Amino acid sequence: MQRFDMGTRRCSWAAGLALAAALALPVVVFTQEPTPQPLTVVRAARVLDVTTGQLLYNYQVVVEGDLVKAVGPRAAVPGATAVELGDATLLPGLIDCHTHITQDPGDYYDQIFRRSPIDLAVAAHRYARRTLEAGFTTVRDVGAAEFVDIALRNAIARGEVVGPRILAAGLAIGATGGHADLSGFSPYLKFETFSGVADGEDEIRRKVRINIKHGADLIKVVATAGVLSEEESVGAPQYTLDELRALVDEAHMWGKKVAAHAHGAEGIRRAIEAGVDSVDHASLIDDEGIRLARARGTYLVMDVYNDDYILAEYRRLRYPEKIIEKERKVGQLQRENFRKAVQAGAKMAFGTDAAVFPHGWNARQFAKMVEAGQAPIEAIRAATVHAADLLGLGDRIGSIAPGKAADLVAAPGNPLADVTLLERVSFVMKGGVIYKGGAAARTGIEP
Ligand SMILES: [Zn+2]
Numbered sequence: 519m520q521r522f523d524m525g526t527r528r529c530s531w532a533a534g535l536a537l538a539a540a541l542a543l544p545v546v547v548f549t550q551e552p553t554p555q556p557l558t559v560v561r562a563a564r565v566l567d568v569t570t571g572q573l574l575y576n577y578q579v580v581v582e583g584d585l586v587k588a589v590g591p592r593a594a595v596p597g598a599t600a601v602e603l604g605d606a607t608l609l610p611g612l613i614d615c616h617t618h619i620t621q622d623p624g625d626y627y628d629q630i631f632r633r634s635p636i637d638l639a640v641a642a643h644r645y646a647r648r649t650l651e652a653g654f655t656t657v658r659d660v661g662a663a664e665f666v667d668i669a670l671r672n673a674i675a676r677g678e679v680v681g682p683r684i685l686a687a688g689l690a691i692g693a694t695g696g697h698a699d700l701s702g703f704s705p706y707l708k709f710e711t712f713s714g715v716a717d718g719e720d721e722i723r724r725k726v727r728i729n730i731k732h733g734a735d736l737i738k739v740v741a742t743a744g745v746l747s748e749e750e751s752v753g754a755p756q757y758t759l760d761e762l763r764a765l766v767d768e769a770h771m772w773g774k775k776v777a778a779h780a781h782g783a784e785g786i787r788r789a790i791e792a793g794v795d796s797v798d799h800a801s802l803i804d805d806e807g808i809r810l811a812r813a814r815g816t817y818l819v820m821d822v823y824n825d826d827y828i829l830a831e832y833r834r835l836r837y838p839e840k841i842i843e844k845e846r847k848v849g850q851l852q853r854e855n856f857r858k859a860v861q862a863g864a865k866m867a868f869g870t871d872a873a874v875f876p877h878g879w880n881a882r883q884f885a886k887m888v889e890a891g892q893a894p895i896e897a898i899r900a901a902t903v904h905a906a907d908l909l910g911l912g913d914r915i916g917s918i919a920p921g922k923a924a925d926l927v928a929a930p931g932n933p934l935a936d937v938t939l940l941e942r943v944s945f946v947m948k949g950g951v952i953y954k955g956g957a958a959a960r961t962g963i964e965p
Pocket residue numbers: 519520616617618660871
Protein backbone atom coordinates (compact mmCIF):
# COMPACT_ATOMS: atom_id res chain seq x y z
CA MET A 519 0.00 0.00 0.00
CA GLN A 520 1.33 3.40 -0.66
CA ARG A 521 -1.34 5.53 -2.23
CA PHE A 522 -0.73 8.31 0.26
CA ASP A 523 -3.50 10.80 0.25
CA MET A 524 -2.24 14.24 -0.43
CA GLY A 525 -3.22 17.49 1.18
CA THR A 526 -2.89 21.14 0.31
CA ARG A 527 -2.84 22.81 3.69
CA ARG A 528 0.75 22.54 4.52
CA CYS A 529 1.05 25.74 6.54
CA SER A 530 -1.64 25.15 9.15
CA TRP A 531 -0.78 21.47 9.33
CA ALA A 532 2.90 22.14 9.81
CA ALA A 533 2.15 24.59 12.63
CA GLY A 534 0.05 21.95 14.37
CA LEU A 535 2.82 19.43 13.98
CA ALA A 536 5.41 21.72 15.45
CA LEU A 537 3.23 22.17 18.51
CA ALA A 538 2.72 18.41 18.79
CA ALA A 539 6.44 17.82 18.46
CA ALA A 540 7.13 20.35 21.20
CA LEU A 541 4.74 18.61 23.58
CA ALA A 542 5.57 15.01 22.73
CA LEU A 543 8.06 12.86 24.59
CA PRO A 544 10.67 11.23 22.41
CA VAL A 545 9.82 7.62 23.26
CA VAL A 546 6.17 7.15 23.98
CA VAL A 547 5.53 3.63 22.82
CA PHE A 548 5.46 2.24 26.35
CA THR A 549 4.04 5.25 28.18
CA GLN A 550 1.14 4.00 30.24
CA GLU A 551 -2.45 4.73 29.45
CA PRO A 552 -5.52 4.07 31.63
CA THR A 553 -4.33 2.83 34.99
CA PRO A 554 -4.47 -0.98 35.17
CA GLN A 555 -5.81 -2.90 38.16
CA PRO A 556 -3.05 -3.43 40.71
CA LEU A 557 -3.41 -7.23 40.61
CA THR A 558 -5.39 -9.40 38.18
CA VAL A 559 -5.42 -13.14 37.62
CA VAL A 560 -6.54 -14.34 34.18
CA ARG A 561 -7.60 -17.97 33.81
CA ALA A 562 -8.53 -19.94 30.71
CA ALA A 563 -8.73 -23.64 29.83
CA ARG A 564 -5.37 -23.35 28.02
CA VAL A 565 -2.37 -21.04 27.95
CA LEU A 566 -0.21 -21.23 24.81
CA ASP A 567 3.52 -21.04 25.43
CA VAL A 568 4.55 -19.76 22.02
CA THR A 569 8.24 -20.40 22.61
CA THR A 570 7.85 -24.16 23.22
CA GLY A 571 4.62 -24.55 21.28
CA GLN A 572 3.02 -26.26 24.28
CA LEU A 573 -0.51 -25.82 25.51
CA LEU A 574 -0.54 -25.54 29.28
CA TYR A 575 -3.74 -26.82 30.88
CA ASN A 576 -5.14 -25.47 34.13
CA TYR A 577 -2.76 -22.55 34.09
CA GLN A 578 -3.25 -18.92 34.95
CA VAL A 579 -1.50 -15.63 34.30
CA VAL A 580 -1.03 -13.18 37.16
CA VAL A 581 -0.80 -9.54 36.08
CA GLU A 582 0.54 -6.79 38.29
CA GLY A 583 0.08 -3.28 36.95
CA ASP A 584 1.06 -3.35 33.27
CA LEU A 585 3.33 -6.41 33.51
CA VAL A 586 2.98 -10.17 33.74
CA LYS A 587 3.99 -11.22 37.24
CA ALA A 588 3.67 -15.00 37.02
CA VAL A 589 2.50 -17.83 34.78
CA GLY A 590 1.74 -21.06 36.57
CA PRO A 591 -0.78 -23.71 37.61
CA ARG A 592 -4.14 -22.50 38.86
CA ALA A 593 -4.00 -21.28 42.44
CA ALA A 594 -5.73 -18.64 44.53
CA VAL A 595 -4.25 -15.14 44.36
CA PRO A 596 -5.64 -13.33 47.40
CA GLY A 597 -6.78 -9.79 46.67
CA ALA A 598 -6.54 -10.15 42.88
CA THR A 599 -9.37 -9.35 40.49
CA ALA A 600 -10.20 -12.71 38.89
CA VAL A 601 -11.00 -13.05 35.19
CA GLU A 602 -12.36 -16.48 34.16
CA LEU A 603 -12.42 -17.05 30.40
CA GLY A 604 -13.58 -20.69 30.34
CA ASP A 605 -12.95 -22.80 27.23
CA ALA A 606 -10.49 -20.42 25.63
CA THR A 607 -6.76 -20.29 24.90
CA LEU A 608 -4.67 -17.43 26.20
CA LEU A 609 -1.94 -16.18 23.89
CA PRO A 610 0.39 -13.21 23.95
CA GLY A 611 -1.01 -10.09 22.24
CA LEU A 612 -0.68 -10.38 18.47
CA ILE A 613 1.69 -8.20 16.45
CA ASP A 614 1.20 -7.03 12.86
CA CYS A 615 4.50 -5.83 11.36
CA HIS A 616 3.00 -4.19 8.28
CA THR A 617 0.03 -1.88 8.68
CA HIS A 618 -1.02 1.55 7.45
CA ILE A 619 -3.33 2.31 10.31
CA THR A 620 -4.11 5.85 9.17
CA GLN A 621 -6.07 4.79 6.08
CA ASP A 622 -8.77 2.30 5.18
CA PRO A 623 -9.89 0.94 1.80
CA GLY A 624 -11.99 3.37 -0.18
CA ASP A 625 -12.63 4.76 -3.61
CA TYR A 626 -9.26 5.25 -5.33
CA TYR A 627 -9.99 8.71 -6.76
CA ASP A 628 -11.93 9.92 -3.77
CA GLN A 629 -8.98 9.12 -1.54
CA ILE A 630 -6.48 10.90 -3.77
CA PHE A 631 -8.49 13.98 -4.73
CA ARG A 632 -11.15 14.59 -2.13
CA ARG A 633 -9.43 13.78 1.13
CA SER A 634 -6.60 15.54 2.88
CA PRO A 635 -4.36 14.26 5.65
CA ILE A 636 -6.73 16.02 8.04
CA ASP A 637 -9.50 13.66 6.96
CA LEU A 638 -7.15 10.78 7.67
CA ALA A 639 -6.17 12.18 11.03
CA VAL A 640 -9.72 12.52 12.34
CA ALA A 641 -10.71 8.98 11.29
CA ALA A 642 -7.57 7.02 12.15
CA HIS A 643 -8.55 6.43 15.79
CA ARG A 644 -11.38 4.16 14.57
CA TYR A 645 -8.94 1.90 12.75
CA ALA A 646 -6.71 1.83 15.82
CA ARG A 647 -9.57 0.66 18.04
CA ARG A 648 -10.65 -2.02 15.55
CA THR A 649 -7.08 -3.30 15.34
CA LEU A 650 -6.73 -3.57 19.11
CA GLU A 651 -10.13 -5.21 19.53
CA ALA A 652 -9.06 -7.78 16.92
CA GLY A 653 -6.29 -8.86 19.29
CA PHE A 654 -3.37 -6.90 17.80
CA THR A 655 -1.80 -5.16 20.77
CA THR A 656 1.24 -3.90 18.82
CA VAL A 657 1.66 -2.87 15.19
CA ARG A 658 4.58 -1.68 13.13
CA ASP A 659 3.07 1.01 10.90
CA VAL A 660 5.14 1.32 7.77
CA GLY A 661 4.32 4.60 6.09
CA ALA A 662 1.72 7.32 6.50
CA ALA A 663 1.04 10.78 5.14
CA GLU A 664 2.05 13.87 7.09
CA PHE A 665 3.19 12.08 10.28
CA VAL A 666 -0.40 11.18 11.18
CA ASP A 667 0.93 7.80 12.36
CA ILE A 668 3.21 9.48 14.86
CA ALA A 669 0.43 11.73 16.19
CA LEU A 670 -1.82 8.68 16.54
CA ARG A 671 0.91 6.71 18.32
CA ASN A 672 1.39 9.57 20.76
CA ALA A 673 -2.35 10.00 21.41
CA ILE A 674 -2.67 6.27 22.17
CA ALA A 675 0.34 6.35 24.45
CA ARG A 676 -1.15 9.32 26.32
CA GLY A 677 -4.38 7.39 26.82
CA GLU A 678 -6.48 9.79 24.74
CA VAL A 679 -7.28 7.25 22.04
CA VAL A 680 -7.78 3.47 22.24
CA GLY A 681 -5.46 1.49 20.02
CA PRO A 682 -2.47 -0.81 19.79
CA ARG A 683 1.05 0.14 20.71
CA ILE A 684 2.38 1.62 17.46
CA LEU A 685 5.88 1.72 16.07
CA ALA A 686 5.65 4.35 13.37
CA ALA A 687 7.77 4.92 10.27
CA GLY A 688 6.52 8.37 9.28
CA LEU A 689 7.03 9.05 5.57
CA ALA A 690 8.00 6.10 3.38
CA ILE A 691 11.19 6.97 1.52
CA GLY A 692 11.32 6.23 -2.21
CA ALA A 693 12.50 7.43 -5.61
CA THR A 694 10.94 10.08 -7.85
CA GLY A 695 8.32 8.36 -10.00
CA GLY A 696 8.36 5.34 -7.73
CA HIS A 697 5.86 3.71 -5.44
CA ALA A 698 6.23 6.35 -2.70
CA ASP A 699 5.49 9.08 -5.27
CA LEU A 700 2.16 9.79 -6.96
CA SER A 701 2.38 8.88 -10.65
CA GLY A 702 0.01 8.56 -13.57
CA PHE A 703 -1.57 12.02 -13.35
CA SER A 704 -1.06 15.33 -15.17
CA PRO A 705 2.42 16.83 -14.68
CA TYR A 706 0.63 20.03 -13.62
CA LEU A 707 -1.03 18.35 -10.68
CA LYS A 708 0.94 19.16 -7.55
CA PHE A 709 0.28 18.52 -3.87
CA GLU A 710 1.93 20.52 -1.13
CA THR A 711 2.78 17.87 1.40
CA PHE A 712 5.62 16.48 3.36
CA SER A 713 7.09 13.93 1.02
CA GLY A 714 9.30 10.91 1.38
CA VAL A 715 10.50 11.19 -2.23
CA ALA A 716 14.30 11.38 -2.37
CA ASP A 717 16.96 10.63 -4.98
CA GLY A 718 20.64 10.05 -4.41
CA GLU A 719 22.47 9.22 -1.22
CA ASP A 720 22.51 12.72 0.29
CA GLU A 721 18.80 13.37 -0.17
CA ILE A 722 17.99 9.93 1.14
CA ARG A 723 20.08 10.45 4.27
CA ARG A 724 18.32 13.77 4.81
CA LYS A 725 14.87 12.14 4.56
CA VAL A 726 15.91 9.57 7.14
CA ARG A 727 16.89 12.41 9.46
CA ILE A 728 13.64 14.31 8.86
CA ASN A 729 11.63 11.23 9.79
CA ILE A 730 13.67 10.73 12.93
CA LYS A 731 13.40 14.42 13.81
CA HIS A 732 9.60 14.09 13.73
CA GLY A 733 9.52 10.96 15.86
CA ALA A 734 9.83 7.92 13.59
CA ASP A 735 10.59 4.64 15.38
CA LEU A 736 11.85 2.97 12.22
CA ILE A 737 12.55 3.79 8.58
CA LYS A 738 10.50 2.47 5.66
CA VAL A 739 12.12 2.36 2.25
CA VAL A 740 10.45 1.57 -1.05
CA ALA A 741 13.06 -0.57 -2.81
CA THR A 742 10.96 -1.63 -5.80
CA ALA A 743 7.82 -0.67 -7.66
CA GLY A 744 4.51 -1.53 -6.03
CA VAL A 745 1.08 -2.83 -6.84
CA LEU A 746 -1.36 -0.16 -5.68
CA SER A 747 0.22 2.71 -7.59
CA GLU A 748 0.35 3.60 -11.25
CA GLU A 749 4.05 3.48 -11.99
CA GLU A 750 5.46 0.83 -14.28
CA SER A 751 6.32 -2.85 -13.85
CA VAL A 752 5.67 -4.15 -10.35
CA GLY A 753 8.99 -5.87 -9.86
CA ALA A 754 11.37 -3.11 -10.97
CA PRO A 755 14.07 -1.97 -8.55
CA GLN A 756 13.72 1.72 -7.66
CA TYR A 757 16.92 2.39 -5.74
CA THR A 758 20.50 1.46 -6.51
CA LEU A 759 22.44 -0.71 -4.10
CA ASP A 760 24.46 2.37 -3.09
CA GLU A 761 21.31 4.35 -2.34
CA LEU A 762 19.94 1.52 -0.22
CA ARG A 763 23.25 1.15 1.60
CA ALA A 764 23.27 4.86 2.42
CA LEU A 765 19.72 4.67 3.77
CA VAL A 766 20.40 1.63 5.95
CA ASP A 767 23.70 3.08 7.18
CA GLU A 768 22.01 6.34 8.16
CA ALA A 769 19.04 4.66 9.87
CA HIS A 770 21.19 2.22 11.80
CA MET A 771 23.51 5.03 12.83
CA TRP A 772 20.52 6.58 14.61
CA GLY A 773 19.53 3.21 16.08
CA LYS A 774 16.51 2.76 13.81
CA LYS A 775 15.60 -0.43 11.98
CA VAL A 776 14.70 -0.50 8.31
CA ALA A 777 11.68 -2.13 6.66
CA ALA A 778 11.98 -2.43 2.88
CA HIS A 779 9.00 -2.67 0.59
CA ALA A 780 10.14 -4.97 -2.24
CA HIS A 781 8.27 -7.15 -4.71
CA GLY A 782 10.85 -7.91 -7.43
CA ALA A 783 13.71 -10.37 -7.03
CA GLU A 784 16.51 -7.93 -7.91
CA GLY A 785 15.26 -5.23 -5.51
CA ILE A 786 14.83 -7.84 -2.77
CA ARG A 787 18.44 -9.00 -3.17
CA ARG A 788 19.71 -5.41 -3.11
CA ALA A 789 17.71 -4.61 0.01
CA ILE A 790 19.06 -7.67 1.84
CA GLU A 791 22.61 -6.93 0.74
CA ALA A 792 22.22 -3.35 1.93
CA GLY A 793 21.31 -4.71 5.38
CA VAL A 794 17.61 -3.96 5.83
CA ASP A 795 15.96 -5.61 8.84
CA SER A 796 12.92 -6.89 6.96
CA VAL A 797 11.83 -7.33 3.39
CA ASP A 798 8.09 -6.71 3.17
CA HIS A 799 5.85 -8.26 0.49
CA ALA A 800 8.80 -10.23 -0.99
CA SER A 801 6.32 -11.41 -3.63
CA LEU A 802 8.74 -12.45 -6.36
CA ILE A 803 11.63 -13.52 -4.15
CA ASP A 804 13.85 -16.09 -5.87
CA ASP A 805 16.06 -18.88 -4.48
CA GLU A 806 19.03 -16.55 -4.22
CA GLY A 807 16.92 -14.02 -2.29
CA ILE A 808 15.76 -16.72 0.12
CA ARG A 809 19.34 -17.91 0.54
CA LEU A 810 20.55 -14.37 1.21
CA ALA A 811 17.73 -13.68 3.69
CA ARG A 812 18.66 -16.81 5.61
CA ALA A 813 22.36 -16.01 5.56
CA ARG A 814 21.82 -12.42 6.76
CA GLY A 815 19.01 -13.22 9.19
CA THR A 816 16.68 -10.84 7.37
CA TYR A 817 13.00 -11.23 8.22
CA LEU A 818 10.46 -11.71 5.46
CA VAL A 819 7.09 -10.08 6.06
CA MET A 820 4.81 -11.57 3.40
CA ASP A 821 1.26 -10.22 3.24
CA VAL A 822 -0.40 -13.30 1.78
CA TYR A 823 -4.03 -12.47 2.60
CA ASN A 824 -4.82 -9.15 0.93
CA ASP A 825 -4.81 -10.49 -2.66
CA ASP A 826 -8.20 -12.09 -1.91
CA TYR A 827 -9.64 -8.78 -0.79
CA ILE A 828 -8.23 -6.73 -3.68
CA LEU A 829 -9.46 -9.11 -6.35
CA ALA A 830 -12.91 -9.31 -4.75
CA GLU A 831 -13.32 -5.56 -4.26
CA TYR A 832 -11.36 -3.76 -6.97
CA ARG A 833 -14.38 -2.71 -9.02
CA ARG A 834 -16.10 -1.11 -6.07
CA LEU A 835 -12.85 0.60 -5.08
CA ARG A 836 -12.33 1.77 -8.70
CA TYR A 837 -8.71 0.67 -8.92
CA PRO A 838 -7.34 1.44 -12.40
CA GLU A 839 -6.94 -1.61 -14.65
CA LYS A 840 -3.15 -1.21 -14.54
CA ILE A 841 -3.17 -1.87 -10.82
CA ILE A 842 -5.38 -4.94 -11.10
CA GLU A 843 -3.13 -6.41 -13.79
CA LYS A 844 -0.22 -6.05 -11.38
CA GLU A 845 -2.14 -7.70 -8.53
CA ARG A 846 -3.08 -10.63 -10.76
CA LYS A 847 0.62 -11.07 -11.57
CA VAL A 848 1.94 -11.11 -8.04
CA GLY A 849 -0.82 -12.40 -5.74
CA GLN A 850 -0.55 -16.13 -6.41
CA LEU A 851 3.21 -16.08 -7.02
CA GLN A 852 3.65 -14.51 -3.60
CA ARG A 853 1.86 -17.45 -1.97
CA GLU A 854 4.00 -19.97 -3.87
CA ASN A 855 7.15 -18.10 -2.85
CA PHE A 856 5.93 -17.93 0.75
CA ARG A 857 5.77 -21.73 0.72
CA LYS A 858 9.35 -21.95 -0.64
CA ALA A 859 10.64 -19.51 1.94
CA VAL A 860 8.94 -21.42 4.77
CA GLN A 861 10.38 -24.72 3.52
CA ALA A 862 13.84 -23.17 3.28
CA GLY A 863 13.61 -22.01 6.90
CA ALA A 864 13.68 -18.25 6.30
CA LYS A 865 12.75 -16.05 9.27
CA MET A 866 9.13 -14.96 8.92
CA ALA A 867 7.27 -12.20 10.74
CA PHE A 868 3.54 -11.58 10.41
CA GLY A 869 2.50 -8.51 8.41
CA THR A 870 -0.68 -7.92 6.47
CA ASP A 871 -0.70 -4.47 4.80
CA ALA A 872 -3.92 -3.71 6.68
CA ALA A 873 -5.43 -0.60 5.00
CA VAL A 874 -5.56 -2.52 1.72
CA PHE A 875 -8.36 -4.39 3.53
CA PRO A 876 -10.35 -3.14 6.54
CA HIS A 877 -8.47 -2.78 9.82
CA GLY A 878 -9.48 -5.46 12.28
CA TRP A 879 -9.41 -8.20 9.65
CA ASN A 880 -5.67 -8.71 10.19
CA ALA A 881 -6.04 -12.22 11.64
CA ARG A 882 -7.57 -13.53 8.40
CA GLN A 883 -3.99 -13.91 7.21
CA PHE A 884 -3.26 -16.80 9.62
CA ALA A 885 -5.38 -19.20 7.58
CA LYS A 886 -3.58 -18.17 4.38
CA MET A 887 -0.19 -18.77 5.97
CA VAL A 888 -1.28 -22.24 7.07
CA GLU A 889 -2.75 -22.97 3.62
CA ALA A 890 0.59 -21.94 2.13
CA GLY A 891 2.55 -24.43 4.19
CA GLN A 892 3.17 -23.01 7.65
CA ALA A 893 2.26 -25.00 10.76
CA PRO A 894 -0.28 -23.13 12.94
CA ILE A 895 2.26 -22.68 15.74
CA GLU A 896 4.73 -21.17 13.26
CA ALA A 897 2.13 -18.72 11.94
CA ILE A 898 1.36 -17.74 15.55
CA ARG A 899 5.08 -17.38 16.32
CA ALA A 900 5.42 -15.09 13.29
CA ALA A 901 2.85 -12.80 14.95
CA THR A 902 4.33 -13.04 18.45
CA VAL A 903 7.94 -14.00 19.29
CA HIS A 904 9.32 -13.47 15.79
CA ALA A 905 7.51 -10.18 15.28
CA ALA A 906 8.70 -8.96 18.67
CA ASP A 907 12.28 -9.85 17.71
CA LEU A 908 11.97 -7.97 14.41
CA LEU A 909 10.67 -4.92 16.26
CA GLY A 910 13.59 -5.04 18.69
CA LEU A 911 11.11 -5.61 21.55
CA GLY A 912 11.82 -9.26 22.26
CA ASP A 913 12.39 -8.52 25.94
CA ARG A 914 9.10 -6.59 26.32
CA ILE A 915 6.44 -8.36 24.23
CA GLY A 916 5.83 -11.49 22.11
CA SER A 917 5.35 -14.12 24.80
CA ILE A 918 3.61 -14.49 28.14
CA ALA A 919 6.42 -14.35 30.67
CA PRO A 920 7.18 -12.64 33.97
CA GLY A 921 8.41 -9.09 33.44
CA LYS A 922 6.92 -8.74 29.97
CA ALA A 923 4.06 -6.42 29.07
CA ALA A 924 0.69 -7.82 30.10
CA ASP A 925 -0.60 -8.14 26.55
CA LEU A 926 -3.00 -11.09 26.43
CA VAL A 927 -5.62 -12.27 23.99
CA ALA A 928 -7.98 -15.24 24.19
CA ALA A 929 -9.11 -17.38 21.29
CA PRO A 930 -12.46 -19.16 21.79
CA GLY A 931 -11.12 -22.74 21.54
CA ASN A 932 -7.76 -24.17 20.47
CA PRO A 933 -6.05 -22.09 17.74
CA LEU A 934 -3.47 -24.83 17.09
CA ALA A 935 -6.36 -26.97 15.84
CA ASP A 936 -8.07 -24.09 13.99
CA VAL A 937 -6.18 -20.84 13.38
CA THR A 938 -9.33 -19.10 12.17
CA LEU A 939 -10.35 -18.86 15.84
CA LEU A 940 -7.86 -15.99 16.00
CA GLU A 941 -10.28 -14.02 13.80
CA ARG A 942 -12.71 -14.01 16.73
CA VAL A 943 -10.72 -13.24 19.85
CA SER A 944 -12.97 -12.99 22.88
CA PHE A 945 -10.66 -11.10 25.22
CA VAL A 946 -7.97 -8.45 24.78
CA MET A 947 -5.69 -6.99 27.43
CA LYS A 948 -2.94 -4.53 26.60
CA GLY A 949 -0.48 -3.37 29.23
CA GLY A 950 -2.68 -4.79 32.00
CA VAL A 951 -5.82 -2.95 30.84
CA ILE A 952 -8.75 -5.00 29.51
CA TYR A 953 -10.14 -3.60 26.25
CA LYS A 954 -12.45 -6.45 25.28
CA GLY A 955 -14.32 -9.27 27.00
CA GLY A 956 -13.76 -8.09 30.56
CA ALA A 957 -17.28 -7.30 31.68
CA ALA A 958 -18.60 -10.86 31.37
CA ALA A 959 -15.46 -12.57 32.60
CA ARG A 960 -14.62 -10.68 35.78
CA THR A 961 -15.75 -12.71 38.76
CA GLY A 962 -14.72 -10.44 41.59
CA ILE A 963 -11.89 -10.20 44.07
CA GLU A 964 -10.19 -13.41 45.18
CA PRO A 965 -10.61 -14.16 48.89
ZN1 LIG B 1 2.28 -1.38 2.76
